[in-house]
Amino acid sequence: MLKFYYNPLSPNARRVWLTLLEKQISFEPMVIKMDGDQYEPDFLAINPFHHIPVVVDDGLRIVESIAIMDYLEAKYPTxxxxxxxxxxxxxxxxxxxxxxxxxxxxxxxxxxENKDSPKWQQAQQELPLAFMSDLLGDSTYIGGNMFSLGDIVAGIAIQLTVALGVPLESYPNLEQWQQRLMDRVPWQSTQISEPDLENFRRRVKVMVRLRQRAMRQS
Incomplete structure (x- = not known):
């Protein structure tokens, strides 16, 4: 059976998770706790870059979420x-x-950043929401009337920004599209709770601080 190495809080891993669920592909969940599991020798033997997600299927190891999604689409086309x-x-x-x-x-x-900080406000203004709105247009889903891998990747990202406080009221087509995604059973079953979101934010802040420290020391 296909093995899926992931953590439910990782946006990149969620891309693959939703692809597996939307395609109804059976898999063995291999949950990686991002507080050290990713550096264990057994996992590094699978992915030396210590990142998730990873899929192992019929002895084939695949890293990088979009590559995994392409593989799943090609091997499991229905x-x-x-x-x-x-x-x-x-x-x-x-x-x-x-x-x-x-x-x-x-x-x-x-x-x-805090929601009232200049950096938060600037980041919100720089989000390419207008581009994504134009890309969706009047279509039901990105690319037309069929749900696609594009909806998974973009949908997760925009869903996260909404959870972080970014409004979509200026883009009613994106609001309606997001609701269509949330009406799908796989999206409902994998929705991140508020405590999970706060846990994710804490982890990202720690990773950013560690990276900044490493850059200062280099």
Whole structure:
């Protein structure tokens, strides 16, 4: 059986978790506690970069969430989570890459700063919500009327920013899309609670402080 190494609080791991659930793929959950499990020799033998998620399927080890999602889509094509039309494929890919490269870097100040701080306000203003709203347009889902991997990646990110206090009232199509996602059973079953969110924020703050300390010492 496919083994899935993850932590429920990790946004990157949640991408794969929701993909597995949406596709109804059976898996063995291998929960990694991010307070040291990721540095254990057994896990480092699977991923020397000590990151989650990781999937091991039929002896094949795959790291990096989007690569794992592509693998799952190719090996388990039903139900399909990628459109067939070229423009829709490009839209899904844009949603994934803009989320990873432009959206998530702005989320760190939302996690680490107080809501009334200038850094928090600046990060909120710099979120590419207008771009994502234009990308969605009048479609039911990103890329068209079928739920896709783009909805998973972008949906998790925007869901997190809303939980952190960013309003979507200026983007009613994103609000409606988020509700459609939350109406899906896998999204309901994996929703992060308020205590889990606070735990996630604490962990991110610690990681940021450690990274800043390492940079000052280098």
């Amino acid at each position: 139900p399909a989570l990628m459109p067939a039309e070229a423009g829709a494929i490009a839209t899904v890919r844009m949603a994934q890459l803009v989320t990873a490269n432009e959206f998530f870097p702005k989320v760190i100040p939302l996690i680490c």
